[in-house]
Amino acid sequence: MMKAVVIAGMSGLATAQVVTANEYEPALRTYLESEIVNWASSDVIISAITAQNQVTSGYTQARVEAMDTAWRSELGGAETPTITPVVTGRAADFLREQVSASGGRITEIFLMDARGLNVAASDITSDYWQGDEAKFSETFARGGSALHFSEIELDESTQRYQAQISLTITDPATGQPIGAMTVGIDADALM
Numbered sequence: 118m119m120k121a122v123v124i125a126g127m128s129g130l131a132t133a134q135v136v137t138a139n140e141y142e143p144a145l146r147t148y149l150e151s152e153i154v155n156w157a158s159s160d161v162i163i164s165a166i167t168a169q170n171q172v173t174s175g176y177t178q179a180r181v182e183a184m185d186t187a188w189r190s191e192l193g194g195a196e197t198p199t200i201t202p203v204v205t206g207r208a209a210d211f212l213r214e215q216v217s218a219s220g221g222r223i224t225e226i227f228l229m230d231a232r233g234l235n236v237a238a239s240d241i242t243s244d245y246w247q248g249d250e251a252k253f254s255e256t257f258a259r260g261g262s263a264l265h266f267s268e269i270e271l272d273e274s275t276q277r278y279q280a281q282i283s284l285t286i287t288d289p290a291t292g293q294p295i296g297a298m299t300v301g302i303d304a305d306a307l308m
Contacts, residue, residue, distance in 0.1 A: 144307040145266045145282050148222070153282065153300055156215060158289060162228060165208035165237050166286055166296035169230040181232060181246055188235075188245035200241055203227075208237035215239070224275045224301035228286070229253055231296055243273040247299070252283035256297040261287040269304045278304035 156162075176184075184199060191197045203209065212226040216239045227238035233248020247253045255265035265283040272279050279301040286296045 139266060139268050141269060141280050141307050142266045145280055145302060148302060148306070149264070149282050149284075149300075152219070152222075153284075157284065157298060158286065159211065161208050161211045162237075162286060162298065163289065163295070165206075166228055166230055167288070169234070169236045170295060173230055173232050173234055176232060176234075181234065181248070184234065185244055185246035189243075192241065192243070199245060203235045203238050203245075204241055206237065209239065212237055212239040222303055222306040224272065224277050224279045224303050226298065226300050229257070229297045229299070231257065231294070233257070233297075236296065241274060247297075252281060252299045253297050256283045256285045257294050259285070261285050261292055261294050269307070272301060275301060277301075280304065280307060 187199045191200050208228065212228070215226055216223045223239075225238070225240050225242070227242055227247075228236040229247050229252075230236050233246055233250075233253040235242060235245050235247065251265055252267070256263045263285045265281075267281040267283075269278055269280045271277070272281075281299050281301050283297055283299040285294045286298050287293060288295050
């Protein structure tokens with residue numbers, strides 16, 4: 118079962134108030150504070166999410182679901198017009214750099230816009246729309262100080278046992294939530 122933690126802001130991680138947690142939460146929190154916070158609000162992440170929000174803000178739920186269906190149908194195929202823009206470009210390259218710099222501790226990273234749609238990803242995810250999952254509903258919907266720590270599970274897209282740290286991404290100028298980010302952490306790195 119997924120659990121959530123709410124914090125008082127990125128700068129106050131050490132003094133965060135725990136709402137609920139799982140047994141891996143202390144290790145996940147330590148990794149978040151020591152590694153992820155350093156790059157989570159980089160200009161490349163903020164710019165990518167902001168740009169996509171301008172495009173997707175008017176999407177209907179039917180369009181979101183159709184895009185998610187298209188994504189799933191493209192998995193493993195030769196033609197990937199829905200997937201390719203998410204796994205290529207500056208933001209995706211930046212995320213892959215973070216995965217590489219982690220020395221194997223990070224298994225994947227992906228960004229979501231205000232609708233829960235993938236913006237950029239280090240690798241292909243199993244679906245395009247995260248808006249119906251706790252990684253989005255327990256972060257973006259709860260505001261700029263929300264975190265979500267998952268239990269360790271076998272991840273369908275990476276085929277590795279991992280836990281996920283998800284957090285709301287905010288506009289540094291306004292403090293308003295603009296999207297979310299999920300970082301997969303290799304289970305062995307938590308032991």
